[in-house]
Amino acid sequence: MDNLDILPWTEKYRPKKLGEISGQREVVSSLKEFAKRKNMPHLLFSGPPGIGKTTAALALACELFGENISGNFLELNASDSRGIDVVRGRIKDFARTTSLGSVPFKIIFLDESDALTSEAQNALRRTMESYSSTTRFILNCNYSSKIIEPLQSRCAIFRFSPLSNEEISEMIKRVCKKEDLKIDDSAISAISYVCEGDMRKALNILQGCSMHSGKIDSELVYKISSRAKPVELKEMLSCALSGKFLESREKLNKLIIDYGLSGEDIISQIYREIPTLEILEKEKIFLIDKLAEYNFRMLEGANERIQIEALLAQFALIKLKE
Numbered sequence: 314m315d316n317l318d319i320l321p322w323t324e325k326y327r328p329k330k331l332g333e334i335s336g337q338r339e340v341v342s343s344l345k346e347f348a349k350r351k352n353m354p355h356l357l358f359s360g361p362p363g364i365g366k367t368t369a370a371l372a373l374a375c376e377l378f379g380e381n382i383s384g385n386f387l388e389l390n391a392s393d394s395r396g397i398d399v400v401r402g403r404i405k406d407f408a409r410t411t412s413l414g415s416v417p418f419k420i421i422f423l424d425e426s427d428a429l430t431s432e433a434q435n436a437l438r439r440t441m442e443s444y445s446s447t448t449r450f451i452l453n454c455n456y457s458s459k460i461i462e463p464l465q466s467r468c469a470i471f472r473f474s475p476l477s478n479e480e481i482s483e484m485i486k487r488v489c490k491k492e493d494l495k496i497d498d499s500a501i502s503a504i505s506y507v508c509e510g511d512m513r514k515a516l517n518i519l520q521g522c523s524m525h526s527g528k529i530d531s532e533l534v535y536k537i538s539s540r541a542k543p544v545e546l547k548e549m550l551s552c553a554l555s556g557k558f559l560e561s562r563e564k565l566n567k568l569i570i571d572y573g574l575s576g577e578d579i580i581s582q583i584y585r586e587i588p589t590l591e592i593l594e595k596e597k598i599f600l601i602d603k604l605a606e607y608n609f610r611m612l613e614g615a616n617e618r619i620q621i622e623a624l625l626a627q628f629a630l631i632k633l634k635e
Contacts, residue, residue: 322520323513326488331372334365335484335512336476343471344369348376351416355441355450357465359457360473363513369473370422370451381414388422404437408444419448426452427459434461441467475510478502484512485519489529494519496529503534506543539578541568546582547590553628554592561625569618576617580608583624596631603627 328334331345347353353373358366374386387407404421412419423429429437438461441450452468454460482501489496500522508515521537522529535542545568552561568574574582587600607624611617 322488322516326484326516327368328372329375331369331376334368334372335480337365337369337473340369340471340473344373345376348373351377353449353469355445355452355468357452357454357457357460357468357470358473359454359470361475361511362455363508363511363515364473364475365512366453366473367422367424370420370453373451374420374422377416377420378414384413385416385419386422387419388424390424405440405444408440408448411447418446420451421448422451422453424453425455427454427456431461434464438463438467476512477510478505481505481508481510481512481515485515488516488519492523494523494529495527496522497531499531500529500534503531504538507534507538507540535572539573541572541574541579541582543582543586546579546586549625550583550586550590550628553625554590554596554631556629558626558629561629562622565621565625576611576621577608579621580604580611580624599631600628 331341331348334341356370358369360366371388374382378385387403389403407419407421410419423437426434437450441464450468452460452464457465457470457472482505485496485501485504488494504515504518507518518534518538519529522533525533531542545564549561549564549568552558552564565579568579584601584604587597587604590597590600603624607620607627611620
């Protein structure tokens with residue numbers, strides 16, 4: 314069996330070159346120029362998970378170092394080693410050595426760098442200054458606001474945006490062709506809806522669906538991803554907004570049993586559907602306000618089932634108050 318066949322598809326189909334990365338055109342264009350000139354500043358990649366930040370860093374390193382990548386590229390996950398010791402130890406030891414090959418610097422890639430403690434970040438800024446002639450840093454984070462200002466000022470900041478449905482769909486079709494999978498258009502649309510611009514999530518869902526024989530359809534996608542169909546969720550909301558609380562409660566029970574949804578999953582999907590409802594603007598404002606209130610209650614530890622039913626009761630009150 315080929316080694317690629319035992320890899321998860323997120324790794325099997327991870328782009329190896331900058332030109333193969335989906336989306337992020339402006340970012341990729343800048344990184345290509347860095348690779349071409351063999352010179353770059355420290356970089357800070359910021360954005361949601363699964364949209365190509367780590368892939369971009371690895372592809373940039375591959376194009377810069379080629380076969381010498383192992384000696385010139387150090388990848389650390391800051392959520393595993395988040396204290397000051399890792400900065401004073403592994404990072405400094407790697408940074409002080411000279412590079413191999415034609416590129417005059419090494420790269421240290423700190424994934425999930427927003428998990429670093431403030432003490433570690435303060436130690437890192439001095440290390441970045443001291444070894445800037447031999448080492449470049451790429452900091453990767455979901456929230457740039459969690460990176461201290463002195464570190465941000467030392468980096469060129471690239472903000473990655475969620476991938477479009479078209480980019481997700483294109484990748485799904487490409488993978489299905491290589492894996493000889495049959496998939497219909499409704500399933501592709503369903504994966505795009507569920508993953509919300511996250512390519513990693515899209516490929517994981519697709520690989521989960523591939524374990525089932527036959528053609529992949531939207532029904533299977535929603536089952537695998539534990540998400541409710543948008544039409545079913547809208548039916549539940551429509552019942553509540555029509556004052557039919559008990560009927561909407563029954564549909565809620567069906568969603569929880571059939572799809573195994575948690576309270577947070579339901580809140581998240583309701584939030585996505587509210588703007589599409591055919592109701593007055595002031596009613597949408599009321600719904601969002603109530604949604605935030607009940608989401609907070611659940612985060613504080615309140616019973617999910619009771620809170621979601623209470624939320625539907627609030628939705629039903631809109632009609633009953635008229």
